[in-house]
Amino acid sequence: MGLFEKFDAIGLARKALEDLGVDPFNVEMEQILSPTEARIAGREVLLAGTNNYLGLTFDPRCIEAACRATRTEGTGTTGSRMANGTFAGHRALERELAEFFGCPKAIVFSTGFIANLGVISTLTGPGDVVLIDADCHASIYDGCRMSGADILRFRHNSAADLEKRLRRLGDRTKSTLIIVEGIYSMLGDRAPLAEIVALKKQYGAWLMVDEAHSLGVLGQKGRGLAEEAGCLGDVDFIIGTFSKSLGAIGGFCVSSHPQFDLLRYASRSYLFTASPSPATVASVRQALQILAAGTDLRERLWQNAHRLYNGLEELGFSLGSEPTPVVAVHMGSKEETLGAWKQLLHQGIYVNLVLPPAAPEGKSLLRCSVSAAHTEDQITRICSAFRALKE
Amino acid sequence: MSTADYGEILEEVRRLLGRVVKSPVRIEEKTELVNDLGLDSLAALQLVEEVEDAFDISFPLNELSQIRTVRDFVLQIQQEIEA
Structure with missing residues (x-):
């Protein structure tokens, strides 16, 4: 036993x-x-x-892209990008994601779960605060736990409850990361993002939106709830996954913050995980083109x-x-x-x-x-x- | 609550626990939240929300792992009020 x-x-x-x-x-x-x-x-x-x-x-175009990449680049990358090298496809996918969201930088992770672990646990640490919606995904809870930051949660989709908790934090809001989801995975409801953005601005906090279930689903161009709510420029970090609308596996984060790319050098779930395979990267690039085109x-x-x-x-x-x-x-x-x-x-x-x-x-x-x-x-x-x- | 009086906090925690815990168990200072009251992870998170609002404090979820008894919980709340 x-x-x-x-x-x-x-x-x-x-x-x-x-x-x-x-x-x-x-x-x-x-x-x-x-x-x-x-x-x-x-x-x-x-x-x-x-x-x-x-x-x-x-989709035959995605399948063909994956087959072609496997034939030309092999079945796997056999290691992490930091230790074993970045493939040209990884860089291309990051450029295309950044362009799609209108952000200067994107970082690709091996799964959506790993993207949340890697970004949240690296961005925040002891002394910081993460303030999360009660219905956030397990990967968000785990990322928060790994960070060592103080974890607070607000009642699901209640901007009033979020405000109460921000108010109690006083000056600590400057190092507080609010985390919500575009569409919540279990109940299927959207976050009240416009209200949350207003609070984020009022209290000087940071905001991350996980668009795992809303990428390709919401917004005129399919960029998710931040686009639909007209808040793309006010969200500090957008997290997403390739395993839902894009039909493969992997995750990403995009941001306009000038120091964002430094996360790549500090995020353990990026540093110590094998990078996405050529087939995955190729099919995701193709799927992203399809998503963006119509x-x-x-x-x-x-x-x-x-x-x-x-x-x-x-x-x-x-x-x-x-x-x-x-x-x-x-x-x-x-x-x-x-x-x-x-x-x-x-x-x-x-x-x-x-x-x-x-x-x-x-x-x-x-x-x-x-x-x-x-x-x-x-x-x-x-x-x-x-x-x-x-x- | 403006003061961090142990007795007052204990009474309020007893009241909040009474709403969360299904079984009619007498709640004392030495009562263990998980072993005696059967508080599961979800109920614990909801209890923290209630405690935060009742005392107008921030109570980080990561501090829950150090709390075993009602007394531990009350002392931690007292600390957060005084912080």
Whole structure:
């Protein structure tokens, strides 16, 4: 036992799931058929829980770019950029990201999680303060913990609660980093960014926005909530990921701060991690071009998001506060929610099961995410499966 | 609260804990927040929000790791009020 005693509760919870004949946190997709379909347990299933917002994972241009990069540059970089060298693609991607956001500099990380760890834990340290929305992602909490800064949190999406906490800090606001998300991953709601920017300015604090779920989704050019809210110039640091709208894996941070590039030399999760592979970099560069070139995918994504949100609302489900491509369905007890999740999968629909503490406010959720690649018929099928839960 | 009186803080913490803790447990100074009251991580974070507002202080979450008993919690709050 010894080291493993602390996992006893997890072991019991997993055993209970196994007794039910299903482990929702370990679903094997035997074959990926398209951005919206996979084979699970021998059956074709419609995917409504992938974060594949623009549906670019099977885009032939992205696939071809990845194949070409693999043939010419190899399968991996085999080390970190600091120790083992930067590939030309890494630099090109950073230039293109910086240009896309209208910032002078970008730094690319190996995952979005690592970007948050690397940026937050390096920017802030003992004596500083991080003031985060209560519903921020685990990578933000972990980055804060690693920093050694004082961690305060404000009630989810409450600018009034944030102001109260800023006021209490007095002069310490000058070394306070406020962190919010563009679209929150579990409930799918936007941060009230204009109000938060006003407070940031009033109190002289710093502001970081994690656009993981809003890149490619919000804003006229798909740059996220900061663009949509007209606040791009007021956000000090934008964090993002390549693993959602851009259909690959990796993360980044952009900033206009003149000393921003120094983070590269101090951020441990940048210094000591293997850099993104040539295939990843090439497909992300291609996906970014597609994202920047047009609005058609975004328009289709939003049509689908409204269609699903409205459909589930008409069925009487209690949903997240606003329609976005993340549609959170509030359910009852853990057991009921698990039963509903299992029934949906039995009907050929895969959604995300979210139980407390991952679900905010101690409530269980069925979380759907919509893709531009979903057809109207597929959205109808998702709604029909939810209707069957009510029968 | 303008003064950092230990007894007053203890009473307020008892009141706030009573709202968060489901089971009817008598809350004393030596009561352990996790082992005796079963406070999980989420409830602890919510409790800190309530404490911050009740005493108009900043209470960094990283200080929670050093707190085991109700007395530890009250002493830390007292320190934050006096800071």
